[in-house]
Amino acid sequence: MRYLAAALGAVVVTLVLAWVGARIARVASGPENGVNDFTVGQRYVLCGHAIESRMALAGYDLDQWTGERCRHLSELDRCLLRCLERAVTVEIAEGCYERCVKHPER
Numbered sequence: 001m002r003y004l005a006a007a008l009g010a011v012v013v014t015l016v017l018a019w020v021g022a023r024i025a026r027v028a029s030g031p032e033n034g035v036n037d038f039t040v041g042q043r044y045v046l047c048g049h050a051i052e053s054r055m056a057l058a059g060y061d062l063d064q065w066t067g068e069r070c071r072h073l074s075e076l077d078r079c080l081l082r083c084l085e086r087a088v089t090v091e092i093a094e095g096c097y098e099r100c101v102k103h104p105e106r
Contacts, residue, residue, distance in 0.1 A: 058093035
């Protein structure tokens with residue numbers, strides 16, 4: 001009977017420790033892992049490409065790709081929009097212009 005009580009106590013302690021560990025992990029993960037306006041940014045559809053608004057921090061005027069310009073995009077414009085759409089950081093977006101000038105097919 002003592003062994004059964006000890007085993008039951010061990011199971012209860014294990015479950016409590018697992019619950020506490022899960023709570024700590026949830027608190028430690030923080031809100032930055034979630035998708036929100038502060039970590040990801042608002043997305044705009046520019047000439048058919050979904051680009052985050054924070055890419056404007058890389059020096060690009062995102063308002064320039066609207067209206068009539070979308071109908072007459074140059075290869076450089078298309079390359080820039082593709083690159084900005086794939087860029088996950090502002091630093092990567094900063095290099096898009098140079099990449100598109102050197103290698104327009106990418």
